[in-house]
Amino acid sequence: MKVGHIRLLFLASTLRRGGPTTQLLNIVRYLDGDRFEPVVVTLSPEPADSMRSSFQNLGVRVESLLLSRPRGMVHRRWRDDIARLAGAELDERCVIHSHGIRPDVISSKALSGLSRVATARNYPYEDYRMKYGPILGRWMARRHIQAFRAMPSVVACSETLARMLRNHGLDAIVIRDGVDTSKFRPAWPAERSRLRLELNLPESARVGVCVGSMIARKNPLSVVRAVRAIDSSELMMIFVGGGVLEKQSRREAQGDERIRFTGQVDNVLPYLHAADFFVLASRSEGMPNAALEALACGLPIVLSDIDQHRELLRLVPSTGELFALDDARALSAAIQRAATPKTAARGLLPGQAAEILGAEQVSRRYQEIYLRLNREASRA
Numbered sequence: 001m002k003v004g005h006i007r008l009l010f011l012a013s014t015l016r017r018g019g020p021t022t023q024l025l026n027i028v029r030y031l032d033g034d035r036f037e038p039v040v041v042t043l044s045p046e047p048a049d050s051m052r053s054s055f056q057n058l059g060v061r062v063e064s065l066l067l068s069r070p071r072g073m074v075h076r077r078w079r080d081d082i083a084r085l086a087g088a089e090l091d092e093r094c095v096i097h098s099h100g101i102r103p104d105v106i107s108s109k110a111l112s113g114l115s116r117v118a119t120a121r122n123y124p125y126e127d128y129r130m131k132y133g134p135i136l137g138r139w140m141a142r143r144h145i146q147a148f149r150a151m152p153s154v155v156a157c158s159e160t161l162a163r164m165l166r167n168h169g170l171d172a173i174v175i176r177d178g179v180d181t182s183k184f185r186p187a188w189p190a191e192r193s194r195l196r197l198e199l200n201l202p203e204s205a206r207v208g209v210c211v212g213s214m215i216a217r218k219n220p221l222s223v224v225r226a227v228r229a230i231d232s233s234e235l236m237m238i239f240v241g242g243g244v245l246e247k248q249s250r251r252e253a254q255g256d257e258r259i260r261f262t263g264q265v266d267n268v269l270p271y272l273h274a275a276d277f278f279v280l281a282s283r284s285e286g287m288p289n290a291a292l293e294a295l296a297c298g299l300p301i302v303l304s305d306i307d308q309h310r311e312l313l314r315l316v317p318s319t320g321e322l323f324a325l326d327d328a329r330a331l332s333a334a335i336q337r338a339a340t341p342k343t344a345a346r347g348l349l350p351g352q353a354a355e356i357l358g359a360e361q362v363s364r365r366y367q368e369i370y371l372r373l374n375r376e377a378s379r380a
Helices: 019-029 052-056 069-074 078-086 101-110 124-132 134-149 159-166 189-198 220-228 246-253 269-274 289-296 307-315 328-338 350-357 359-379
Strands: 006-012 036-042 061-064 094-099 115-120 153-156 206-211 235-240 259-263 277-280 301-304 320-323
Touching: 006 019, 006 078, 006 101, 006 359, 019 036, 019 052, 019 094, 019 289, 019 359, 036 078, 052 061, 061 078, 078 101, 094 101, 094 359, 101 115, 101 134, 115 134, 115 359, 124 134, 153 159, 153 359, 159 307, 189 269, 206 220, 206 269, 206 289, 220 235, 220 246, 220 259, 220 328, 235 328, 246 259, 269 289, 277 289, 277 328, 289 301, 289 307, 289 350, 301 307, 301 328, 307 320, 320 328
Parallel strands: 006 036, 006 094, 036 061, 094 115, 115 153, 206 235, 206 277, 235 259, 277 301, 301 320
Antiparallel strands: none
């Protein structure tokens, strides 16, 4: 480790492509190289859709324990093995930032006494119940909350999530997720036309895009049904992402040529640049990464009426509207308004997106936490 530098050890299950990994990448991208030396340690082998190369392209070292989930449940040498991969002793010069339930639990139990921070990106009692069922989901949620309680610092990615965590005795710091506005920005008209041609989208169509995993929490079936109920040949909806509800969503579409499914993709940007508006019908969120990217691309947004989405629209008023969750007519009407130029909300301008949603300021706030934890460890 370089003399005078703080070793930042980012602990994650894997670097699977998605919102949490993107947010971690944004933190690393804007680190002060004169103060911090980052290393990422993952628990399990990387999946096919890993973002590992994105970290390595920034010059960040990425190591892995290569443990399967079953092996991880019986593993005991966490502290020694993590230190070996990090290439340095875990001491007061090191700050550990964990991401996700497995890393948070390991950090809370095996890395006690060290400078640690965890980021909460979902509300466990909602997310895990929808994903794993009521029994296992509740057990996992309770375990994750216990891990947060053992942490010196916990960050919530939205004010709404912080308020939910306060009900469990947790006083979380609020740092809202951000977006890389150098990458996610409005498309030029010529760029949009070219992408529509490449993606086989009619130039005259009013195209909506729904980005995210096709799982119960994201509620894609309601969007499929809402589009099916709209009588308009000009409307199109593209679902970008894969998941357990993809096959059922395709069946619900009943061959409607206005509804398209891409499956999992490596790059969502072409679809955002080719679209006219964005739709998200989630039942629960931390802070929706896909909606942030859509806003940075200048798209109006249509969001389900949940607290996290209300918080987002308070930040960027006049950029979209909310519809009542599970109200099919309300969703259809909102999509129709977004698809009509005269009634569509206006999107953000590039300068506004950087100021309100920019990832650089998010990274700076995390760096303030790392420096504080390092100072406290040094004094101790």
